[in-house]
Amino acid sequence: MLFNSFSFAVFVPIVFGLYWFVFQKSLKAQNVLLLFASYFFYSCWDWRFLFLLMFSTALDYFSGLQIAKTVTDKYRKIWFYSSIGINLSFLGIFKYFDFFVLSFQNLLLKIGFSVDVFTLNIILPVGISFYTFHGLSYVIDVYKKRIPTEKNFVDYAVFVSYFPLLVAGPIERATHLLPQIKAKRNFNYDEAVLGLYQIIWGLFKKIVIADNCAHYANEIFNNPGHYSGSTLVMGALLFTFQIYGDFSGYSDIAIGVSRLFGIELLKNFAFPYFSRDIAEFWRRWHISLSSWFKDYLYIPLGGSKGGKWMQIRNTFIIFLVSGFWHGANWTFLIWGFLNAIYFLPLLLTNKNRVNLEIVAKNQCLPTWKESIQMGITFVLTVFAWIFFRANSLASAIQYIKGIFTKSLFSVPEVRPTFLIILIVGFVLVEWLGREGHFALDHFRKVGNRFFRWSFVMFLLVLLFVFGKEEQEFIYFQF
Template sequence: MLFNSLNFALFVPVVFALYWFVTQKNLTLQNLLLLVASYFFYACWDYRFLFLLIFSTLLDFFTGSKIFAAKTTAGKKFWLWLSVGINLGFLGVFKYYNFFAGSFSDLLSHFGMRAGFNTINVILPVGISFYTFHGLSYVFDIYRGRITPVKSFIEYSVFVSFFPLLVAGPIERATHLLPQIQQKRRFNYSQAVNGLKQILWGLFKKIAIADNCAEFANMIFNHHEQYPGSVLVMGALFFTIQIYCDFSGYSDIALGTARLFGMELLRNFAYPYFSRDIAEFWRRWHISLSSWFKDYLYIPLGGSKGGLWQRIRNTFIIFLVSGFWHGANWTFLAWGFLNAVYFLPLLLTNRNRSNMEIVAKGRLLPSLSEFLKMLLTFSLTVFAWIFFRAESIGQAFSYIGKIFSRSILTVPSGEAFEGASFHVVAIIILSIMFMLMEWLGREEQFAIAGTGMRWPKPARWAFYISIAVLTFYFTGVQQQFVYFQF
């Protein structure tokens, strides 16, 4: 069930009506409704993997209680590593087994040996990387004494499987979401209206921007050998806009939907393409994942407290693991490695926390220095996305090699887009308008959160309707959300 589908448009109002008009007076019934709705939502993808979600939930609920009850450190560690081992074991089998088996076989073949490993033909369960990390944060926080185990299995199950965040995040923390699940919730009109606006903006980003950019990005990347370097640059830019609008659009819909049910999820994006350095970019891109790795991997490794070589080691570990989390392909590891290289000069000069506030705060335009820094950071990010999008390392280098050839001076022609040049121009103009809206709303939680608040009501409604009309007008081939594969 896609967020941008008719099924979801029917599903949410039904659950909303039952939630606020039937079960409102009973918190347990409210949570039970959310749990049933979430399991139904997940089963619409593939009911066969519900057992995996329920098993993971039972595992961490049980081991969390055992960690808390254990009298010795050894006992706590036993139950902690049991949870970690089983969770990562499932993740490894479904997501990484074929990668390791294939890579090891390729390595042995270089030495004239043949490995007996067979790949497995299995579907990657949707959302497994996300709900696995939900559960792991819960047991880690109990082990560290940050929280105590929740007594209600229903409440814990809602925390793991709340349908807005189930398949692509944000990656929630028990310290943030569980208290909201455990307390009585009352309908808040302003919160709900804000949620609807965020859903509208998320749908616009996904349908009007991301899906249309995906059409051209896919065409160019899949047949890159046929195009000059100038068109390949456009392909990289199309993908850069696509992945941001796709994933942040999903997050906007998730956060907006949660607000309809009186919940506030963790913010996942904060205008990353306006960053002035790579460190700032990673504080603003997929925030819930970056902060998860920081708290549960980077800091336990020693963080930035050790010597220079330890800090460099930890930086490369965190970026490589982040890359590998995204997918079982050498391209993702290369993408992570490249971002670590980008980050290294900031680390060595202690400038990785130089840009903590949003750029040009309180001003309409950035300074020349800020603009150039944003342009450089954006260019480095676009280059790194080529590895992320490529099917293989070879394709990535082939793509980049053609960009840095004389053909980059070729002016793209309409023939390059198979007669869709008008559509390309329209999407470019729409993307520029979108980025302008993001810039004007960059101090808000999402771009249109404060737009039109002082306008007359007819003008404000005309603005929202125009976004909806643009969304429907530019509806193209429906694309699956990019991060569903992770």
């Protein structure tokens, strides 16, 4: 069931009506409803993988109970490492087994040995990387005694499988989401209106911006040898806006839907393409994943406490693991490695935490220095996205070679004029709303009601015009 589908447009109002008008007086009933709704939502993808989700949930729930009640440190470690190991094993089998086997086979072929290998060729369960990280963070926090063990199975199961974030995040923490699940919730009209604005803006990002960019980007990336260097640059730019519109659009819809149910989710994007350096970009892009790796990998490795060499080592580990988290392909590792290289000068000069506030705060336009910094950061990001999008390293190298030719200075063969106008308008709205939680955060406070409704109607018309085909979100494959 896609967020941008008719079935989801029917599903949410039904759950919303039951949640607030039938079960409002019973928190327990509301949570049971959310759990059943989440399991139904997930089973719409492939009901067989629902059992994997339920097993992972039960494993971490009972592991948390055993870790809490076990007195000896030895047995606490057994339960802890067993839960971590089983979760990572499932993730490894479904997501990485074939990659390692085929990589090993290719390595042997290069040194002159030909071997037959066994591959699983199984479908990747949608959302497995996200709900696995939910469970891992809970077990780690229980083991480290940061949070008490959750004894109510329904509440814990809702935390793991809550349908707005189940498939592609944000990656929630038990410390943030579980208290909200356990607390009585009252309907807040203003929050619901804000949620609807965020849903509409998220759908606009996905349907109007991302899906239209995908049409051209896919054609160019799949046939790089047929196009000029300038057209390949156009393809990279279109993918840059595709992945942002697609993923941040999903996050906006997820957060907006959750607002309708009185539950606040973690912010996942903060206008990353307005960043002045790569460190700021990673504080604003996929925030829930970046902070997860920081808290559960970077800091345990020593963080920034050691010398420069330790900091450099930990930085490269984080970026490489982040790249590999996205998929079993060398292209993702190179993408992570490139971002680590971008980050390195900032780390060496202790400038990785300079730009903490949004650019040009309380101002209409950025300074020339800020504009240049944003331009450089954006170009570096676009270049790295080529590896992220390419099907293989060979394809990425071919694509980059195709850019740096004489045809780079020709007129692009692909010139989607209307789409470019939409992208410019989209960037303008994002810029004007960059100090909010999302672009339309303060939109309801605009004094002119006619302007507000006219703009919303304009967005809805665009959604109707471009929303005839249901296209999956990019991060479903991760």
